Amino acid sequence: MNWRLVMAETLKLRKSRGLVIATILMTLGIGVLVILIPELYRVAHPSASFAGGQRGLQRIGIAVGFIGSIAAMLVGTAAGTGDLSTGIFRDMVATGKSRAALFGSRVPGALVYWLPLITFSYLVAALLDLAFSSHSAIGPPARSLGSPAGAVSFFNGTVPPMHQFVDWYLWILLYTGFVLLVSIGLSSWIGSRAITLGVLIPFQLFVAPILSNISQLGAVREILYPQSIGYLAPRAGPGAGAGHSFGVLVTSSLGIAWLVLVVWVILAIGAGLWRTLTRDA
């Protein structure tokens, strides 16, 4: 891997002011908001539950994962189509550098931009969650949960155990990292950032949830990656693993969930690489 080429990709991303502002708002901003708003409410209503704690952490995880995945699409499509849209792809090709190397630098280049951003955002939100948790002894559940076997008990406002912080962090990395890779691949294939976003965002927000509710589709619905992502989310409440936070879940097993994600990445990256190799510069 050509590290200089990777850093050049990162440079193009981190110097794009609009992209930087949007992605910070959609990661750090959203992570802070989902804690601060309930906390402000609690200031006005002292009897309200704590903003932080396990419930707060779940809110952070879902919000940063979900909105962060949209931010990851912005980054991925910028990395996938930046050279084409600015017109410097031809100049990069004219250096004699292999097109595979040019494409290959987009993935680590985008990750070098993305990983510190999403990590920092989650870290700040997690610290706020800690700060606004109840530090008293674990109390009774806020309501009767009837948690399924293996699921984490879900207490209102109590400090979450460390493994929950780690679980949510890993899931956010998985969710946003996956979307980042798919976005790079698809946008490199399609060659247009706007069209790629116009396909991916509605797919994730509307099309996949609608399709997953059409029972007649049966097992075919397992190929919808939001289903796999939802399946892999940390269990954090009643009905977890059966659609508590992510609508109807149809993914049948852990293996299927991972397989679907891997296949999506391979297909998207493969298509992007193929188009980069064959495209007229």
Added chain:
Amino acid sequence: MTPGGLVIETHGLSKRFKERLAVDGVDLAVPAGCCFGFLGPNGAGKTTLIRMLLGMTRATAGTIRLRGHEMPSDKTAALSRVGAIVEEPRFVPYLTGRENLRVVASARETVAHDRIDPALARVGLSERADQKVKTYSLGMRQRLGVARCLLADPELLILDEPTNGLDPAGIHEFRQLVRNLVGEGRTVFLSSHLLDEVEKTCDYVAVIDGGRVVQQGAIGAIGAGEQASIPVRIGCDRPSEALALVSSLRHELGVIGLEAVVDGLELELRVPMGDGTGGIEAALATINAALVGAGHGLFRLEVLRQSLEDRFLAVTSRLGDGA
């Protein structure tokens, strides 16, 4: 590549876009160390050919050798010391000039980074190097494009319409830069539809029309046939007597057209090609000696050379007539 050899060599190079043959069996031979003009009207296939040379698009048929390396199979070696501006130079607008060069240098050998500052200085952009490219004028972008070419320490520069949009001062400056680069032993392949630009800058030229190279060679030879027909204007007193005198030398001089005008004579000489200017100079010396010897007052003896534009139009219109 062998010094003094061919830096670009194509044989039967063709490119077809569905039904349209954009480049049609082009054989091109560009000698090293010269400025080579690639001349043709808009849509003639110039940019398509350049894109094939640089591996940006695949040829439908034919072969390309760049700096002695096969393209595209050996493109890394072939392009390692080639700098190119294709159509207008493009940059990442929100990056500075220096950062844009860093981006391209990252795709070249490590030493390319060390060439960034000298390249910026050479094109006069050191002062503005840390400003965003979106604030640059077109002329500055053209110069930054040349700086980007210099990162390769190029043996060959391929410049496609490099003076588009430049003001006269910018064009002059650019021309000087090109001549300096040639003076350093580099080869400049200059594609243009601007005849004046090519005539003033280039040593050799190829004319492309309808996807085919219709002529190539030394710039003075373009448009000339086996024998050049060169008009000459003679200013002298007593034109009618001078007419009779020169008329008597018709056969010896190769005069094919002769008439008296108000202040002298206009004649047309047929001069064999291949002997440089010796033929026309000898003829003029003979006329001069004859007229002066006969006591004529001679105040003008001028070869009315055809401009490249005349010759270009002749070449391309001949193609059209013959088609």
